[in-house]
Amino acid sequence: xxxxxxxxxxxxxxxxxxxxxxxxxxxxxxxxxxxxxxxxxxxxxxxxxxxxxxxxxxxxxxxxxxxxxxxxxxxxxxxxxxxxxxxxxxxxxxxxxxxxxxxxxxxxxxxxxxxxxxxxxxxxxxxxxxxxxxxxxxxxxxxxxxxxxxxxxxxxxxxxxxxxxxxxxxxxxxxxxxxxxxxxxxxxxxxxxxxxxxxxxxxxxxxxxxxxxxxxxxxxxxxxxxxxxxxxxxxxxxxxxxxxxxxxxxxxxxxxxxxxxxxxxxxxxxxxxxxxxxxxxxxxxxxxxxxxxxx
Amino acid sequence: xxxxxxxxxxxxxxxxxxxxxxxxxxxxxxxxxxxxxxxxxxxxxxxxxxxxxxxxxxxxxxxxxxxxxxxxxxxxxxxxxxxxxxxxxxxxxxxxxxxxxxxxxxxxxxxxxxxxxxxxxxxxxxxxxxxxxxxxxxxxxxxxxxxxxxxxxxxxxxxxxxxxxxxxxxxxxxxxxxxxxxxxxxxxxxxxxxxxxxxxxxxxxxxxxxxxxxxxxxxxxxxxxxxxxxxxxxxxxxxxxxxxxxxxxxxxxxxxxxxxxxxxxxxxxxxxxxxxxxxxxxxxxxxxxxxxxxxxxxxxxxxxxxxxxxxxxxxxxxxxxxxxxxx
Numbered sequence: 001x002x003x004x005x006x007x008x009x010x011x012x013x014x015x016x017x018x019x020x021x022x023x024x025x026x027x028x029x030x031x032x033x034x035x036x037x038x039x040x041x042x043x044x045x046x047x048x049x050x051x052x053x054x055x056x057x058x059x060x061x062x063x064x065x066x067x068x069x070x071x072x073x074x075x076x077x078x079x080x081x082x083x084x085x086x087x088x089x090x091x092x093x094x095x096x097x098x099x100x101x102x103x104x105x106x107x108x109x110x111x112x113x114x115x116x117x118x119x120x121x122x123x124x125x126x127x128x129x130x131x132x133x134x135x136x137x138x139x140x141x142x143x144x145x146x147x148x149x150x151x152x153x154x155x156x157x158x159x160x161x162x163x164x165x166x167x168x169x170x171x172x173x174x175x176x177x178x179x180x181x182x183x184x185x186x187x188x189x190x191x192x193x194x195x196x197x198x199x200x201x202x203x204x205x206x207x208x209x210x211x212x213x214x215x216x217x218x219x220x221x222x223x224x225x226x227x228x229x230x231x232x233x234x235x236x237x238x239x240x241x242x243x244x245x246x247x248x249x250x251x252x253x254x255x256x257x258x259x260x261x262x263x264x265x266x267x268x269x270x271x272x273x274x275x276x277x278x279x280x281x282x283x284x285x286x287x288x289x290x291x292x293x294x295x
Numbered sequence: 296x297x298x299x300x301x302x303x304x305x306x307x308x309x310x311x312x313x314x315x316x317x318x319x320x321x322x323x324x325x326x327x328x329x330x331x332x333x334x335x336x337x338x339x340x341x342x343x344x345x346x347x348x349x350x351x352x353x354x355x356x357x358x359x360x361x362x363x364x365x366x367x368x369x370x371x372x373x374x375x376x377x378x379x380x381x382x383x384x385x386x387x388x389x390x391x392x393x394x395x396x397x398x399x400x401x402x403x404x405x406x407x408x409x410x411x412x413x414x415x416x417x418x419x420x421x422x423x424x425x426x427x428x429x430x431x432x433x434x435x436x437x438x439x440x441x442x443x444x445x446x447x448x449x450x451x452x453x454x455x456x457x458x459x460x461x462x463x464x465x466x467x468x469x470x471x472x473x474x475x476x477x478x479x480x481x482x483x484x485x486x487x488x489x490x491x492x493x494x495x496x497x498x499x500x501x502x503x504x505x506x507x508x509x510x511x512x513x514x515x516x517x518x519x520x521x522x523x524x525x526x527x528x529x530x531x532x533x534x535x536x537x538x539x540x541x542x543x544x545x546x547x548x549x550x551x552x553x554x555x556x557x558x559x560x561x562x563x564x565x566x567x568x569x570x571x572x573x574x575x576x577x578x579x580x581x582x583x584x585x586x587x588x589x590x591x592x593x594x595x596x597x598x599x600x601x602x603x604x605x606x607x608x609x610x611x612x613x614x615x616x617x618x619x620x621x622x
Binding site: 273 | 422557592603
């Protein structure tokens with residue numbers, strides 16, 4: 001059998017792909033956090049809960065409405081994003097003039113409410129979302145077996161990251177968003193409806209989280225706490241990469257997934273802590289983060 | 296000429312308010328001394344431990360303006376180290392066990408502090424949260440913590456080898472003494488010149504830097520002090536409840552201490568006391584009621600209400616009213 005650095009190739013590649021998939025989720029979630037933070041200056045603590053809400057909505061839609069996977073991928077982000085818009089309109093806007101920390105606290109409270117309520121209605125144990133039939137099966141790559149669904153997740157997540165990058169960097173709406181991040185007052189004076197733009201941006205960020213949730217539903221078991229544990233890792237990823245650039249968030253997310261995967265191969269005990277260790281190292285050597293602008 | 300005659304009206308007012316404050320604290324202490332004869336001592340000890348924990352947290356948020364989302368790590372470290380020491384060395388007296396746990400939290404606070412003060416505002420909160428989550432994973436895996444079960448059956452032992460703490464009443468007075476020491480340290484710190492500089496940094500950091508203060512050092516000392524006192528609270532908690540559990544290390548705990556402080560009043564000395572009293576009472580009462588499963592939802596709702604329209608907290612609002620009346 002082929003070996004890489006003392007590990008069978010199959011296991012090595014398997015963990016690498018798993019790591020890359022985890023990394024794709026880190027990238028999608030930290031991207032949403034970065035988009036929201038840019039304009040609202042809020043670290044959205046409810047992001048994990050909204051991701052979980054995406055997975056749950058897909059699951060319940062399938063169970064009670066027969067909503068199939070492909071429709072869910074389209075409808076669920078819209079529904080959860082709509083909830084996000086209401087959240088911004090009725091909660092976050094009221095505290096927009098205050099210190100940034102209040103946004104973190106507010107969204108933390110909202111996350112507790114969402115997670116706690118779902119845990120009461122559906123229990124804390126997870127449920128399975130079946131893999132869609134058109135994506136079952138897999139490819140035999142010679143050195144490993146790659147399930148089709150995993151390949152699809154990777155493609156979809158990276159595609160969505162690219163689409164987001166395109167919208168923000170290459171469209172007119174995106175240019176408003178970037179300008180609004182720099183100087184919201186001036187944009188308002190130019191006649192751009194900033195409050196509306198802010199609401200839509202938050203809705204978009206939440207929809208990204210929900211999209212990630214639907215993608216994750218057939219991979220991981222759907223449970224109320226699936227988001228919050230993931231979110232803390234994503235926070236570390238955000239600290240490592242800095243929230244300054246979109247590509248930075250995506251690259252850091254994927255890289256951290258890979259590092260985690262490699263750690264699982266060589267030193268499994270440290271797999272759950274390695275990203276935090278990387279964060280500590282980055283903080284020591286480059287306090288602003290790899291792609292960060294903050295002094 | 297006697298000194299009393301040279302006092303300006305402002306100084307007189309200051310002296311009067313000091314006297315009033317002294318009387319107020321005396322009244323509080325007397326209530327605390329008779330409390331165990333009226334309420335359940337175990338419950339009171341829990342409130343005191345969390346009040347000390349929240350006061351330590353408030354020192355950082357209320358006076359240095361630093362929001363730590365990882366204070367659970369210090370509570371848990373103090374608790375686990377104390378629990379481990381007391382369980383493995385039966386000859387160790389509880390005060391030495393507590394001292395070891397507190398020292399461990401202090402060391403951890405120094406490491407976390409050095410890393411976290413490199414970032415500001417929201418990033419500071421995220422860094423502390425991530426670091427404490429790392430500790431959570433370490434506590435699950437470490438050989439001495441009992442993993443998911445935690446440490447049980449930690450002996451209360453005999454204070455200084457003389458006074459047995461197995462009686463709830465003596466344990467209560469022991470916890471009260473520790474609380475008063477911790478609270479006294481915080482009170483002295485806040486009112487010292489160091490505390491004034493800390494407040495200046497909170498209000499306007501660039502200005503404090505331009506005045507020549509080494510801001511990072513001030514912040515680091517505040518962080519370590521806060522971590523140490525949080526560790527003291529965790530250590531004491533382990534001794535009186537005879538267990539150290541993984542719940543203390545979970546990020547929910549970091550959130551709870553923020554809620555206690557926010558509800559009572561950020562930046563007020565008595566706020567964390569009031570806040571922890573209310574939150575612990577609520578948790579204890581709800582746990583016995585049919586709403587037991589809704590605790591985290593209810594805490595979330597209180598969080599949202601506090602942030603939306605009650606940002607000064609209970610003590611803060613009372614202070615506002617009092618100030619308006621006497622102006």
